[in-house]
Amino acid sequence: MIQFSNVSKRYPGGHEALSNVSFHMEKGAMAFLTGHSGAGKSTLLKLVALIEYASRGQIMVDGENVTRISRRRIPFIRRKIGFIFQDHHLLFDRTVFDNVALPLVIAGYRHQDIGRRVRAALDKLGLLSKERLSPITLSGGEQQRVGIARAVVNKPMLLLADEPTGNLDPDLSREIMSLFSLFNDVGVSVLIASHDIPLIESLDYPVLSLEEGRLAQPEAGVA
């Protein structure tokens, strides 16, 4: 699903966020990405979602080389990916329903299909009763779940999560991780960046460990 070959990322300031990173995550796999803040976790996820571009090396996403991709093609790659952000990136000027519906609206789904799929996603995350509320009235955990609902509503092949449990208490964190396991069970590839080591160790998934931009075990094959 994701393949990095000798990928380096140097930011304009000269700071090298990733150095010579290679790994392969297969379709349907689930893995964690760990490391201290500043180790390059977010950068790696951004490279996959084409928010940033590699300075060197090759990146394949779903069999497509995205290293030198035209700008017009980017939106269509991103539609294959559900991205969950630490700070949710929800739009507070519209309801929970409309937030979750956004990916479907963008992809041009029919009105009836949108309603059906959004409610299914909200139901799965236990938010069905909140669909008419504004996200700003929800708790942190609920907002995070709205973000997850939006990421999964169009059934992406790949879920990327950047510190999804960053602001949540342990119980809530565990609950969210089990949600990711559920998605993985139905075939979605999942890559989660987190520094919550105890939580990660309690779950039995492969771990990619980044240290100052390098993978701790180079060439680590994942799952």
Next chain:
Amino acid sequence: MIRQRNTRQRPRHGWQGRLQSILSPRIFLRRHLQVAFDSLSRLYRNRVSSLMTAAVIAIALALPAGLFLLLDNLDRLSGSWDGQASMSVFLKQDITDTQAGVLLKQVSEWPEVGAVELVTPAQALEEFSQRSGFADVLGALEDNPLPYVLIVIPASTQLDPVAASALQARFTDLPETELAQLDLQWVQRLAAILDIAQRIILIIGVLLALAVMLVIGNTIRLEIQNRRDEIVVTKLIGATNSFVRQPFLYSGFWYGALGALIAWAVVEGGFWLLAEPVARLAGLYHSDFSLETLPLQLLLVLLLGGILLGLLGSWLAVGRHLDAIEPT
């Protein structure tokens, strides 16, 4: 390879989805209607500021439109004399009826004369007393002071000043002529003045059209800035640039349309206010002239112009500012 047919109207990833959404008019239309409606309701939610922007646009549209209409009416007024592009040749007092008849025959054979008509002193007196309301005074005169007059209409309908002057000179040279007067001189001068006014209005119109575009462009630029987060999020979720662009183009469209509607009301209202005094003035000149605005055509032209300028302005703003917003 045999591709499975996509039986549901569900765009798939990549070019297939793109192709399908372009090929299916229903998806295309539904999306556009929805975006158009969303943009309109967004304007309604900020109705005070939207209305102010639309009012600025309306004034900028109404000014040249109103001036142009006014000019058009003046043009129509002067045009109504075009049929009388004629010359009055006043004959000497001592010319008799027979002499005048001979001259009439003679002159009507000149190649540069299209038509010529003889007005006898009696006819002239009759017409004069009818027109000026001086019937009593004229009736008190012992004998008719008016001369024979030849009303000459030139052969060429074009009002060539040189040819007209030459014809005037030829009549002046006749021994029977007291005075040959070109009636159309002032009409020509008015037409020239109107020409200049038309140019000035054109310049004002172009400048104000530019102003409309800038106002709309600036409004859209502010809207883009206000909705920056939304743009970033939608791009992250896989929105194409054209998807992001559409609501702003529709905002420009609505601003232009709204401005045009208000401009129409302003122009029609202004002309309605002018109608009564103009009618009174026309009455003083024994004319049934009245201002005409052709409301439907005016509305159509204003709408077309406003919408076009709105789209252009927002297109420029979107092109400059939108593509630069990328998620980081």
